[in-house]
Amino acid sequence: MNKPIIMLGNGGHASVLTEILLSQNRNIIGFTAPKKEENQFGIPYLGNDEMILKYDSKEVELVLGIGTIGVSDFRRELFELLTNKQYTFASVIHPSAILAPSVKLGQGVQIMAGAIIQTNTIIDDNTIVNTGSKIDHDCEIGAHVHLAPGTTLSGGVKIGNGTHVGTGASIIQNIRIGNNCLIGAGAVVIHDINHGVKAVGVPAKEVR
Numbered sequence: 001m002n003k004p005i006i007m008l009g010n011g012g013h014a015s016v017l018t019e020i021l022l023s024q025n026r027n028i029i030g031f032t033a034p035k036k037e038e039n040q041f042g043i044p045y046l047g048n049d050e051m052i053l054k055y056d057s058k059e060v061e062l063v064l065g066i067g068t069i070g071v072s073d074f075r076r077e078l079f080e081l082l083t084n085k086q087y088t089f090a091s092v093i094h095p096s097a098i099l100a101p102s103v104k105l106g107q108g109v110q111i112m113a114g115a116i117i118q119t120n121t122i123i124d125d126n127t128i129v130n131t132g133s134k135i136d137h138d139c140e141i142g143a144h145v146h147l148a149p150g151t152t153l154s155g156g157v158k159i160g161n162g163t164h165v166g167t168g169a170s171i172i173q174n175i176r177i178g179n180n181c182l183i184g185a186g187a188v189v190i191h192d193i194n195h196g197v198k199a200v201g202v203p204a205k206e207v208r
């Protein structure tokens with residue numbers, strides 16, 4: 001039996017997730033935001049994130065509807081704060097996404113329309129696989145990662161926690177990218193990238 005959902009956030013990322021959940025007949029009881037706003041789907045405003053604590057953690061599931069455009073601690077901090085209080089984040093998977101049966105997903109993973117995830121890939125908690133991204137076989141994607149729309153990961157790629165891979169970036173086979181890296185939109189990564197590095201271009205090179 002699916003539990004009712006509280007959506008955290010009310011921006012574009014939350015809207016995409018809301019449409020997926022509504023198409024799956026999930027009950028979204030409300031959304032949180034710093035101040036009262038209208039919601040295009042008529043979902044009620046509950047209050048700020050602290051309002052979540054008024055709900056029994058066993059009775060609801062959460063969906064983290066706040067997107068990122070680069071490296072940000074915010075999604076990780078909110079996820080950890082609430083999972084430490086025993087709340088559970090629902091994974092959201094668009095029906096058009098294709099996942100090999102052997103794929104393993106952590107908690108609260110979000111997989112958008114048209115994504116393809118191949119055999120033996122592992123994706124850790126709270127990671128976003130955005131629209132049309134392709135992850136080939138045997139990849140290991142850490143927690144709190146954002147693969148922005150249209151990214152391509154070849155086989156055996158490893159990506160550390162908190163890393164952002166920008167729109168349309170491509171990564172060749174067996175590359176390792178560290179934690180909290182920022183890979184620019186359209187980059188082509190052909191060498192390993194150390195923790196905390198920003199890299200852009202074709203081929204991707206470190207920039208300050």
Ligand SMILES: CC(=O)SCCNC(=O)CCNC(=O)[C@H](O)C(C)(C)COP(=O)(O)OP(=O)(O)OC[C@H]1O[C@@H](n2cnc3c(N)ncnc32)[C@H](O)[C@@H]1OP(=O)(O)O
Nearest residue numbers: 068069070148149165166167182183184185186187200201
């Ligand atoms: C559904 C959604 O919308 S999800 C959101 C998806 N969005 C993304 O993935 C965004 C990814 N972000 C980017 O690619 C950004 O351009 C970044 C993070 C790499 C750089 O941003 P900033 O640090 O603000 O750099 P800024 O824009 O000031 O540019 C600095 C220099 O880098 C260059 N540069 C910036 N981005 C790139 C890029 N992707 N590839 C090549 N060069 C780049 C700029 O041309 C500029 O060069 P210059 O100094 O010679 O003029």
